[in-house]
Amino acid sequence: MTLAPDPPADSPPQAAQPTGASRPVRPASWLGWLTTTDHKRVGLLTMATAMVLFFLMGVLALLMRSQLAQPGQNFFGSSMYNQMFSIHGSGMIYMVMTPFAIGLGVYLVPLQIGAPAVAMPRATLFGYWLYALGAVLMLSGFAMPTGAHADGWFSYPPMASSTYSPGDGTPLWIVGVFMATVGALLMGWAVLWTALRKRARGMTMLRMPVFTWSMIAATLMVIGAFPSLLAALVMLAVGRADPTVFDSNAWNIGYQHLFWFYGHPVVYVMFFPYLGAVGEVLAVFSRRRFFGYKGTVISLLVFAALSMSVWGHHMFATGQATNDYYSLTSIALLVPAGIEYFALVGTVLGGRLVFRTPMLFALAFIPQFLIGGLTGIMVGTPALDYHVTDSYFIVAHLHYVLFAGSAFGLFAALYFWFPKVTGLMLDERLGRVHFTLMVIGTNLTFLPMFGLGYLGMPRRVATYPEWAGFGLLNLLASIGAGFLAAAMIAFALNLQQAFRRRVPAPADPWQGNSLEWAAPSPPPRYNFTTTHPLPPLTSNAPLLDARMRQGRHRAPHRTPNGERA
Amino acid sequence: MEQRRVFAQVLTVETVIASVVFLLVLTALLYSLIRRRAGAGVGPSPRSERPRLEVSYLAALVVIAAGLVVYTASANDWMHPGGDAQAAGRGGGKAAPVEVDVTAFQWCWKFTHPAPGAHQAARSGHGPDARPAADAHHAAEAHHAADGGHGSGGAHGQRSDGARAATTTANCRDGRLPTLVVPTGRTVRINLTSLDVIHSLWVPALRYKMDAFPDHTNSFTFTVDKEGRWIGRCAEFCGDRHHAMEFWLKAVSPEEYDDWVSQHQQDGPTGGAAA
Amino acid sequence: MSGPVPRWLRRHPGAVVVGGWACLNAVLLGVLTAYGESELALLLWADAFLVLVLACCAVLVSCSRGPLELTRYRVPSTGGAVVLLTACGLAVGGLMFVFGSWLAALAGPLLLVAAVLALRRRSRGSV
Numbered sequence: 012m013t014l015a016p017d018p019p020a021d022s023p024p025q026a027a028q029p030t031g032a033s034r035p036v037r038p039a040s041w042l043g044w045l046t047t048t049d050h051k052r053v054g055l056l057t058m059a060t061a062m063v064l065f066f067l068m069g070v071l072a073l074l075m076r077s078q079l080a081q082p083g084q085n086f087f088g089s090s091m092y093n094q095m096f097s098i099h100g101s102g103m104i105y106m107v108m109t110p111f112a113i114g115l116g117v118y119l120v121p122l123q124i125g126a127p128a129v130a131m132p133r134a135t136l137f138g139y140w141l142y143a144l145g146a147v148l149m150l151s152g153f154a155m156p157t158g159a160h161a162d163g164w165f166s167y168p169p170m171a172s173s174t175y176s177p178g179d180g181t182p183l184w185i186v187g188v189f190m191a192t193v194g195a196l197l198m199g200w201a202v203l204w205t206a207l208r209k210r211a212r213g214m215t216m217l218r219m220p221v222f223t224w225s226m227i228a229a230t231l232m233v234i235g236a237f238p239s240l241l242a243a244l245v246m247l248a249v250g251r252a253d254p255t256v257f258d259s260n261a262w263n264i265g266y267q268h269l270f271w272f273y274g275h276p277v278v279y280v281m282f283f284p285y286l287g288a289v290g291e292v293l294a295v296f297s298r299r300r301f302f303g304y305k306g307t308v309i310s311l312l313v314f315a316a317l318s319m320s321v322w323g324h325h326m327f328a329t330g331q332a333t334n335d336y337y338s339l340t341s342i343a344l345l346v347p348a349g350i351e352y353f354a355l356v357g358t359v360l361g362g363r364l365v366f367r368t369p370m371l372f373a374l375a376f377i378p379q380f381l382i383g384g385l386t387g388i389m390v391g392t393p394a395l396d397y398h399v400t401d402s403y404f405i406v407a408h409l410h411y412v413l414f415a416g417s418a419f420g421l422f423a424a425l426y427f428w429f430p431k432v433t434g435l436m437l438d439e440r441l442g443r444v445h446f447t448l449m450v451i452g453t454n455l456t457f458l459p460m461f462g463l464g465y466l467g468m469p470r471r472v473a474t475y476p477e478w479a480g481f482g483l484l485n486l487l488a489s490i491g492a493g494f495l496a497a498a499m500i501a502f503a504l505n506l507q508q509a510f511r512r513r514v515p516a517p518a519d520p521w522q523g524n525s526l527e528w529a530a531p532s533p534p535p536r537y538n539f540t541t542t543h544p545l546p547p548l549t550s551n552a553p554l555l556d557a558r559m560r561q562g563r564h565r566a567p568h569r570t571p572n573g574e575r576a
Numbered sequence: 577m578e579q580r581r582v583f584a585q586v587l588t589v590e591t592v593i594a595s596v597v598f599l600l601v602l603t604a605l606l607y608s609l610i611r612r613r614a615g616a617g618v619g620p621s622p623r624s625e626r627p628r629l630e631v632s633y634l635a636a637l638v639v640i641a642a643g644l645v646v647y648t649a650s651a652n653d654w655m656h657p658g659g660d661a662q663a664a665g666r667g668g669g670k671a672a673p674v675e676v677d678v679t680a681f682q683w684c685w686k687f688t689h690p691a692p693g694a695h696q697a698a699r700s701g702h703g704p705d706a707r708p709a710a711d712a713h714h715a716a717e718a719h720h721a722a723d724g725g726h727g728s729g730g731a732h733g734q735r736s737d738g739a740r741a742a743t744t745t746a747n748c749r750d751g752r753l754p755t756l757v758v759p760t761g762r763t764v765r766i767n768l769t770s771l772d773v774i775h776s777l778w779v780p781a782l783r784y785k786m787d788a789f790p791d792h793t794n795s796f797t798f799t800v801d802k803e804g805r806w807i808g809r810c811a812e813f814c815g816d817r818h819h820a821m822e823f824w825l826k827a828v829s830p831e832e833y834d835d836w837v838s839q840h841q842q843d844g845p846t847g848g849a850a851a
Numbered sequence: 852m853s854g855p856v857p858r859w860l861r862r863h864p865g866a867v868v869v870g871g872w873a874c875l876n877a878v879l880l881g882v883l884t885a886y887g888e889s890e891l892a893l894l895l896w897a898d899a900f901l902v903l904v905l906a907c908c909a910v911l912v913s914c915s916r917g918p919l920e921l922t923r924y925r926v927p928s929t930g931g932a933v934v935l936l937t938a939c940g941l942a943v944g945g946l947m948f949v950f951g952s953w954l955a956a957l958a959g960p961l962l963l964v965a966a967v968l969a970l971r972r973r974s975r976g977s978v
Contacts, residue, residue: 046931089816128926133934140938148942163813169790170773170814175682179949186945200906207910212920234906235899248948260792263774265891272895297612299620306630316872319899320879323892328776328811329787330794335649336886340879342644349637353630356601359608361621366613374609378602385594388644394586394651397579398783401776401811467780469811472819479807537926 048136049536050129050205054118055432057139057198061111064146066499068102071095073496076456080489082477089473093161094180096471098150100164101184105191106146108417109277112284113195113233114139115424116202116226118432122527123223125211125545127537130204131197138197141190149187152180160184163471165274168266169257172250182251189244192237199233199280202226213548217308220525220551221294221301225287228311229280235319236276243269264331271322279318281413283311285420286351289373292423293355295523296370297362300552303354310347317344327396334393341391348384352377367521368442372423375450380416383408386461404464410457422449422502430516433509434532441505448498455491459484518543524552577801579655583783586651593644655784656796673763673797674833676756680768680775680788680810683817684748687756689837690741742840748820755824756808759833760800769793776812779825785811800827869907876900933972936965 044052075095078084087095121129129135152159157178162171171181206219206227219227246266250256257263294301301307321344323337355377364370386408389395399405422445429437464470468481475481519528527534531543539545549556612618677688746754758764768777770788778785786794810821828836880896940961947954 042932046935048931089819093813093816093818126921127924132926133931136931137934137938140935141941144938144942148945167774167812175773175815182949186942186948190942190945203906204910208913208917208921209924210920212922214920231903231906235903238902239895239899258791260789263789263791268891268895272899297620298614299622300624302621302623303625303630305625306634312868312872313875316875317879319876319896320883323888328785329789330796331789331792332892333883333886333888335652336883336888338648338652339645339882342641342648345641345644346634346637350630350634352601353633356604357626360604360612361623362608362612363618363620364608364613374605377605378598381598381601385597388594389587389590392586392590392644392648392651394579394582394648394655395590397655397785398583398778398780400785401778467778467807467809469778469809469818471813474819 046136048128048132050117050121050132050135051432051534051538053129053132053135053139053198054114054116057110057114057117057142060139060143060146061107061114064102065107065111066503067150068099068107069495069499071099071102073492075099076489076492078474079485081486082475082479082482085474087473090158090161092473093471094153094159097161097163097166097184098152098159101149101160101188102146103413104164104277104281105188106142106149108281108413108421109195110142110191110198111421112229112281112417113198113202115284115288115428116230117198119428119527120202120205120223120226121209122530122534122538123220123525124206124209124214125526125539125548126205126209127539128209129201130209131201134197135201138194138201141194141197143194145187145190145192145194147187148183148190152183155179155183165270166247167270168247168250168263169254171247172254172257173252174254174257182248185244185248185251189241192240192244196233196237199230199237203230203234206230211545211548217305218548218551218553220287221290221304221307222284222287222525224308224311225283225290228315229283231312231315232276232280232283232318236273236280239269240273240277243273264329267326267329268322271325272319274325275322276315276318278412279314282417282420283314285376285417285424288424288427289376289420290355290358291525292369292373292427293358293362294552295427295521296365296367296373297358298365298522299358299362300524300550300555301354302357302361303350304551306350307354310350314344314347314351317347321391324391324396325400327393328400338391338393342388344391345384345388352381352384367426368437368439368446369423369427369521371443371446372419372426372449375446376416376419376423379411379419379453383411383413383416386411399464401470402464403460403468403470406470407457407460407464410460415453415457419449419453422446427521428527429509430520431527431530431532431534434516435509435512436514436516436520437505437509438512441501441508445498445501445505448494448501452491452494452496452498455494456488457491459487459491463488519554522554522558524555526553528554577782577799578657579782579784579798582651582654586648589647673765674759675765675767676758678756678766678768678777678788679771680777680814680821681771682773682815683810683821684746685754685756685777685808685821685823686743686745687754687823688741688743689757689840691837691841742837744840746823748817748822753823755826757826757828757833757836758800759830760803760827762830763797763799765795765797767793767795773814774812775810775814775821777808778811779806779808781806781825787812800825803827803829933965933969936961936968940965 044056047053047056074087075092078086078092085092117129117135121127149160155178157180159180160166160176160183161180162176166181166184169175173181203226206223210216210219243266246256246262246269250262290301290307317340321337321340323332323334324341326332327334327337359374359377386404390399390405390408426437426442429435463481463484466481466484468475468479475485516532518530518532520532521528526545526548529543529546530538531540546553546557610616675690677690679686679688744754744757746752748754766777766786768786768788769792770790772790774790775788776785777788782798782800784796784798786796788794804827806825808823808825810818814821880893883893883896940958943954943961944958947958
């Protein structure tokens, strides 16, 4: 069916009325998957690709931690080590956290706003393929005789120029990252357009779930900031063709401006969707609607706008940025961030908490990301940043944001929506094992790194001498990495068991709030069917409203305002 | 060690604030984990917002943010006391700051102490922007030192702007680290540039770092209060031997410093710095 | 943030959001200029602003053409093969930057096939 050249289907209101179209698409041929225009399949392809890369990049991290576990070790040689940290960072940022976030949006946003499809499905698929092929190109650097890219994920010139980084790894990295970024732009634009222009009748802007709003804010930043990375990459490519370009300081510092103009917003692109997911999970497992919805929506938008003016805080030590300004805007971020935290904590404080695996990850997200955020204020303070920038303090900070924060949000989302997406339940016990190991591993790995940075360990060092005194904390971090490896094995086992045991998931296994839980699990081609129609769109938690209407006698509380958005 | 003092103060203040916030959130979470769990027999709150509370909270956040902005901006000021003249007056009493030209290269450092007076002449002559060009001959020399492996902390004098300058460099291999010698109690001005890629000069004990760019000179000042020796590192990734690109910062008494400089001005390449 | 949504906000939420966002940016830009940041930084920001304004315009034009919320959807279910071929063609094309222009001999045909397929689809679809 996906290959048949049929005319555009004009579907009536509840989208999937035509009986022929509402049948779930059989996982037909592999070619059917690879050329699908179904937003759910494109989203799944994106997330699955990102997940595979997540494991690979994790392996690179383990190798690095094994080298750093003891002073003076250099199993791989610094050239190989440099390739590993570069591809680990580039991979996790460009090829895992960003695409997974956008893929989650491609899958969920149409469902959450009651649409049968994503806007521009072919462009979305095109975006996926650019991303996937770009990832392959970037990784293929390892097959080159000179090795993969080895200049870190931000690849400052002149280090990344052909003079100082000869070989094919860096150009492959440039092409790969360029393609993945164009792909992310296309998918991001499709998600934004879907949320803004494809909403079902009755789905007003202020009835959209928090996750959809977080995707809007994230995709706005994608559109505003990602072109800047493309420009930076073109600049790098030009400089590789003619290395004299980077003889001039203006181009070197210009690259840093261009790069960080992308590089900071992308942190929020890798954070907002997971924050939105955590918000949904917290609300559902607190058995209530999300607290402080409007404040959160506004703060997400303010956050997105502010994020475009903080990039210089990555350049405090360059001596070529107006540090006080970037410090001002960076610290101003604590206002919208504080509002969001207020909403997260407020949701839990007034809830009736049910501790399922997604909820565990979402709850751990709150204090762990907070550590990332609070140390973010520290590194946004120039007087502190001069010492800690480019040290392990930054490594710890960014991993608390992206791993202890975003990756926990990712797993909360994954455990939460897995039954919806596959129609299968994950095992609770293995989920708890995964969660426990993750919490131990994350904090054991990244907490000592704050100390290392304070003591003076620079980031991106292949090894360190014994007299430097970094041994103990590094050993702790490496042990933590072992826990993380065990956690990921538990997770992989859980996935494998789920597909083997095939415990069927109902349409709404968690008592969800938003529209996707009204669709069957997994949702059919056009999402909503005559047997699973769109419920009345009464607020940002229409299913909760419906449950309350049905079971009013059971609910001990009245619902003031509840029905209105 | 103005930077170190300011760093300690700001770190303390921000750590206290951060700890209070963290504990507040943690307390709220633990409270809900215990008192709001399904087993505790409470129903979920029907209130989906508390506009008044949210607005006052917002106001509080704005006030805190504004306070922090002012505080961090002043801290940044304390670290970089005023303009050049003021810095000299404050840190070193009457004397002009001790100038040291630092050149970073793959993968070590070169420290040039111009003869007193020479620097001012050079400055007034071309202005600071002329420095990269003036460093051209340093480039060849530094590479020579790095390639030839001149031995431990080789220091030698050279003619520069009509006066001898004392220079130390090394190749950062097998423990041969160059030493940056500075006098205690006097303001030291570092003029920092690079020959090849971007490096970053970091002395963890000073709590300060500054990037070294090719085709650009960055300057900063610091004062060391007591004699001693501290490790300095490269903090910006610069290639295969980035991890080994270290140097010693050694503070000696002003008299000893003057002796050291004049000795290395006269001795030429034979002198050896304490490593 | 307040309880009931004011009428002006309910009627033109898009305009309010865009206006508020623009005002915030104008303030930030003013501060940035006051701090004396380089032209490059200002230009960067102006560019991003322009891109987002263009995106806003696209949304506004689309809104003026169609209803705010939809009841009818056009759902294409074909065209994936063309997309895959194009992406592969572009990837090979990108490799020209690494391995030289001889790869055009590979990328060209791939893109050509994709173009032919797309044209055939279109002509058949319009029938």
